Every structure is written in structure tokens, then in C-alpha cells.
Amino acid sequence: MAKKQVVSTTINGQQEEFLCEPRQTLLEVLRDVLDMTGTKEGCSNGNCGACTVLLNGRPIDSCLVLAVEVEGAEIETIEGVAPAGGLHPLQTAFLEQAALQCGICTPGFIMQAKALLEQKPNPTEREIRFYLAGNLCRCTGYDKIVRAVQQAATAQQEVQV
């Protein structure tokens, strides 16, 4: 077993230092070392998007990143999305549109959609479907997920106007 290493990062705006083995993924460290289990594991090889987090603002599959690689990086996970005492417009929209059934894919979709709306505040349906194509949902058939992202986009724009 290789020696553990110290890694310093910012997670959801807070400084974090953790110990990890070089072979541990970011997903494993988030879940098992930091007890941030909101980020989910569906495949551990980059095919399902359940483990999506934002790394320096970009959505990535945290199962494909080694934890030692995030030294100095800024990470945002599902636990950091809601403002204190409230919900993010995407979270509200997912609830109002009934865009989750089992909910295992939901954190990944919300992170991916958040990145989309930050880049493109007013995406078309096709753009939404393209951008979310790396996130699998087996329960909903995606219809209500797409509608939830559309609702959140509208809600965010209304706030800005």
C-alpha cells in the first residue's frame, strides 16, 4: 500500500484538507473519507454521470479523477448547491416537475444542469438534451428532467431581470 498523501482543496467554498491513498478516486474520498454521500456512484467508470461534481466550475465524473489530482482545486458538490435555508432554482424545479423517481441520478443531473445554465442561461430543448446526454436516468424517461431544467432557466432569468 502506497503512503497516504495530504490534499488541500476548497469544497463548497470551504477549505478542506484530507488524507488519501494515491489510488483513491475523488468520488471515493468524497463519499468515504469526507462523508459527503450526496454524490452517487452508478458505474465507477465514467458512463453514468451519477458522480458528477464541478471541478473549477466544469462538470466532471468524480469517479474518473484521482483525489490527489484535486490539490488546489475548487470543487462543488450537491451538498453545496442550496443556499442556507432554501433551495436552488434547479432543486425547486426538479421537485415541482416531479423530475425524480428513485432520485439516485438527481444529484448528478443537478450538477450537470447547473453547469449548463451557468454557460447558457437560456438553452433550447435540444441543447439541454445534448448537454445532459452523459447522465443516465433509468426511471423518468427524461421528459420531466428536461422540463425541470427549462423551468429553472426561466426562473433564473426572471430573477435577473
Place this chain on the structure above:
Amino acid sequence: MATVDKPQSATADAGARDYKVIGTRPIRHDGVDKVTGRARYGADIALTGMLHGAVLRSPHAHAKILSIDTSAAKKLPGVRAVVTHADLPDVASKVADLGEGMFDLRDLSRNVLAHDKVLYRGHAVAAVAADNVHIADEALRLIEVKYEVLTPVMDVVEAMQDGAPILHDDLRTEGFVSSDDAADKPTNIAKVFLHEKGNLEQGFAEADLVIEREIRTATVHQGYIEPHNATVHWNADGQITCWISTQGSFVVREQLAGLLQVPVSRVRVIPMEIGGGFGGKIPVYMAPAAAIMSKMTGRPVKMIMDRAAVLEATGPTPGSCVRVKLGVKSDGTIVAGDAWIAFEAGAFPGSPVPAGCMCVFACYDVPNGRVQGFDVVLNRPATKAYRAPGATQVAMATETVIDEICEQLKLDPLEFRLKNGAREGTRRVDGPVFARIGMLETVKAIRDSEHWQSTLDGKWRGRGVASGYWFNAGLKSAVTASVNADGRVSMLEGSTDIGGSRASISMMLAETLGIGAEDITPAVVDTDSIGYTDVTGGSRVTYATGWAAYEAGLDIQRQMCERAASIWDCDSKDVTFAAGTISGPEGKSFSFKELAQKVQSSGDPVIGRGVSDHNEPGGAFATHCVDVEVDPETGKVTILRYTAAQDVGTAIHPAYVEGQIQGGTVQGIGWAINEEYFYDKEGRMRNASLLDYRMPTCYDLPMIDALIVEVPNPGHPYGVRGVGEVPIVPPPAALANAIHAATGIRMTSLPMSPPKVLHELLKARAASGNGK
């Protein structure tokens, strides 16, 4: 909690009844936890002193195990326990009903850890518990297994032939066996089913047109995004606790008790949130090994399956060979139907072929019929229920034959269904007579839809329709509910919530009590905290657990009336409960809330108890319509528009009803055009990842319009029918029929993937000179 009440694309005609809560769209009670990452799923549990397990799996599809040497693995630092089948108690062959399919306990034990043979690639052979999962994985590599490799049999029809490799030397065919086959010889045909009605020969003799086709469907997986998990602690006092993502905590308890040979009450199962199941999360896989290793070490053991193992060793649902022959008069009246259905059971008997036999002709009135079914073992994982298990395979056959009949007789496919469709009083070939059902209403909903009325222009484009049936299950459920001093009600249930059922069950209790959905606090509790409840499966939860909630509500009504009577000092017969108001003599009344506030000061706590064990779940019918465009160069099928009409009885929470319809439809679409297990000739699965086992992504699809049709089920207090399963049934046939309309080719095997469609297109082109 906010109530969102904007219908999407549904045409719910809820106006007919006077419900206050049913038919609205409240935010689900567990919603906030699930959008913020707080909800705890099975993999999210962490216990003090917890070990991590891993499973060694067979690299061969069929082999004898000659020896297993675990000594090197046991010596690796950090390894705490290693188990093989020898560490499991011996269990006798005994059939148990797990709600969605029967299981033989001995087979289950041999599936958990292989006994003397491995029967499919990925079959569990040994398990390790270690300080962390990486050490456990390393230890697996140190386990030495000697195999004598045998020839596998991978195809259902080949497995039925004389001379095929035999999986189980002691297996003999049960059921309807012709006397010359009944010889006492090993076979892969575990069971033969037969249903007959009327006079088949005479029926076909009356027919003006007879069409017979053979359809093959591929093995497909349920595809839940959350892999299987189990964490078990075997305490020093003999009490076993299991934290698991499951569709049924009580059936996990039953399986663990049976496999570990302990009384059921020694096992407590705590259902964690579950990330999808679709029928595949009913059996136990790793929990028994985790339990034994916990007993050995005195520490909790957690096991999580990796994705390749999920595909190679759990689920899937059977591939099949189905022959359907239908005879009709020239006006389209069905006179006879004959079906021959062979299902892959996988490594152990128990495919859903009985259900396939019940469903194959169920959408229609078939006066003379015969259905034969075969349950066939072969070297694939032991198949499991998957959403309307068995119905999709057979619908692909019946519904494409009907399309061909309509084409030849120049009949409108919806008119054909209105003429022949099952209705109240129709007797299925397997016996039961339908009560009030909504098959015809779903056909009419499609006929009247904007989609069907619209025209579809363009080359290589076509429209198809198909119908489907699922019988739904009833089974047992229990609910308890206590009235709190603030007028809210805490509700306990045993049905694990996979898709918003906390909300729908709460809504039925709220309706019964005349309070709001948000006034109910639902909790899914462990097996020590609620009465026996069957699995979340068979489309039964809203029906059966909803009924139990209704009964609990009636029990609360009665107690509240008695309490009011004692406060008012009158006879409880003079007190009535209606729409949340308790009324007594001389115009006295309490609102539910007012009386709830007095409960504590005026007597005993008020706790409602409700149970249900009813079996009139009302059949579910669906009719779907789809427009496709086929790329003549690649064979790729693009879905342009999709409308799914379904009789749901009563839509309790229309948004989640639509969600079930949309989700089931998309699983059916994946089954139709992409998904399949690829095996090489050694029986190795070549696409055991979510990249290569290609489930639909949102980029592959349009919106799915769900048309809610409500023909209330006379067998339920709120008219509920099961909703969850039938939407998966029509899509493959609807797509096959649409592909035919677009290209002129008839696809007879699933999936209708680009290479297969292209192959048929090229064949047709070669035959006719230039294609269409």
C-alpha cells in the same frame, strides 16, 4: 409544502369525482432530501468497525469447481474473513414466493455462492471481507479456483434440444409433459405450461386469414443506476441487522432467514433509499455472504457490487423465442390464436414465462386459443422480474402479427383493436374473466389524440401503434398512522419508495381523513416496526398499500368519532365523520385539527391500523403510438413523436403517474432499439458496461406524451389500478410497426438496432432492385 397543480400533457378527467387531495400534484415528502443529497441510499451507510467486502466471480460460463484454495488470501494483511459455499448452511429445496416470482431456496443459495458448478460468467464463487475494498479486491486475486470447463449453452431453443449441454443433472421437466418426454432424463426444460380455451382446430378452420410469425427477443437488463448493496451486522446476541436497497424488506428478511437457517424474527431489515429496481432488487445477492463474514468477525460487513457484476450476475430479464399464430375472418374478427413461448430462465428455473402466457392474448377476445410456455435453463445469469415481467416479449409477437393482419386486410389498426379488444366479461385464454377494464378506452384515447389525427409526411417515416396488458398484483400491505396534537398524522409503511409512493400513499390517507397531503408525515420503516408488507413490485403499492392507508384512515375516523362522543357525552352512533369534519348532535362539530388537539387531554392516543390483502387489482392496459424516421444508410431509428395512453384507474398523483408511463415507455424503447447482452461463444458477456450496454440517453428521445385514461377499478376504494409496469409493454411492437410503415420491412427480432435494421433494408433492396 407547496402544491403544484398544472397538468402537463395529461387529459385526466378527474372532474367526475369529488376528491380534494387525489388528483393534485403535491411535492413529494422525501423530495427535499433527494434533491439536496441528504437521502441515505444503501451505499451511503457507514458503521463503526465496518469491513468492506468483495466477490470473486467465475470467468467461465459453465464449469465444474474442482477446488478452491483461499489460504493465500486469508494471509493478506487487512483480510478478516473469506467465505465460499461451504460456509453457507445446507438448505433443502423449498419454493418460496417472493411476490414477483417464485424462488427455490436451494437454487438461491447456490446463486449466492456457487456450489459444485458455476453456471454463468460472473457467478459468485467466494467472498472476502477486509479493512477496505482495495485490500478485499487484492485478496480476490489470491484465491485459487480450479475449474473443469464445460461447454455452455447460450440460446433458448438450443438449450431445449436433445443433446444440449445440461446445467443441472437432477432437473426434470415439471408441468404439462407429453408422456414420451416424461422419461427420467436430465433436461434444461424446467417446466411446461399450457392453457386452452374453445376449440383451436375449429377456430382456425373458420379463419379467412392466418398469420404465424416467430419473434426473438434479446436478454436485457433492468438497468437501475444504483448497483446492488448490502451491509449486515450479525450481533453477538444472534440478532442480524441488514441495511439494504431493496424492493421488499420483508422478502429480504425471508430470504436471509431461509439461507442462514435462523428464525425470521432474528433478522431485522432496514430498507435504505433505493436507486431503482424494476423487479431486479427483490432477490438477495451479497447479503448472505456479508452476514456469514460478519458472524465470523463480529463486525458489520458492507458490500457494493460493481457495474460489470450488476450486468453479468444480476437481473436480467429473459431473452425469448415466441411463435404467435392468429386466425381472423375477412372483417377482422379474431377466431383463433395459438402461442408457443420459450423463455430463458438463466442458470436456475423460474423465468416469468407463466406471466407471458397470461398476457400474450390478453388484450383481445380470442374465442379459441392455446398457449404453451417453456421455462428453460441456460448459461446466463438467473433471470429476474423486470417491469411487467414476460409481457413485453409476448406483446412484440402478438402486436406485430396483428399489424400484418391489418395491413393485409386493409383495416385500421385502431378499429381492429376496438372490434376485438378485451372488455368487461372477456375471458382470457388462461381462464380469468375481466371485470371493468379500460383497453378500449386507451385505444379511443389514441384515436382521438392530436398525434393520431396529425399527418406524418416524409420519406422513410412511419407511424405504428401497439397495445399491452399487465395484470398487476395485490398481495399484503400494512400501514399504521398516529394522530398528533397539531392535527398532523405520522404514517408508517413497509413499502419501499422507489418513485414517489410516500406521496401517493399519504394522499390516500389524507383524502380519507379530509386533511391535506402535507399534513401526513410518511416514513418507510424496518421489518420490526410495521406489519408484513410484500415487495414494491407488481404495480401493487398504490393499490394495496394505498388500501391499507385507507383502512388506517377509517380506523382513525372511528376512533375520532368515539372520542368526540365521549367529549360531547353522546352515543358514538350519533357522531359522523365526513370531509375532515366530525359532527354530532345539536349541530356540534370539530374539525379534524380541533379534535386532534384534544386527543391527548381526553384519553388514549389515536392510532389507526390498516392492512390489506385484496386481489382485484384490475388489469392495466396501454395503447401507444409512435412516429419514427429510419436512416436508410445506417439503419438508425429516430423517434420523432411518442404518445402513450394508459388506463390507470384513478391517477392519485398525476405527475408521478405520467412519470411511470414515461419511464416505462423509455425502458421499452431501449429494449426495442438498443439493448442486448452480447455473448461470445464461450459465454462471456462482451458489453458489461453502461457504455456498451446502451440504455437510452435524453439525447436519443423526444418528450413522451402521457395520456392518462381513468376507468376506475371497481375493486379498490379509490378506483386505483397499478400503473408502473404496463407502459414498458407496447413500445417494441409499436416501434416495429412504425419501422414497417417507414420502410416496408418487418423486424422479427429485438433489438431493432442499426446493424439489424440495415441488414433487413439491404436484403429488401437486393430483392426488389432498389429498396422501398
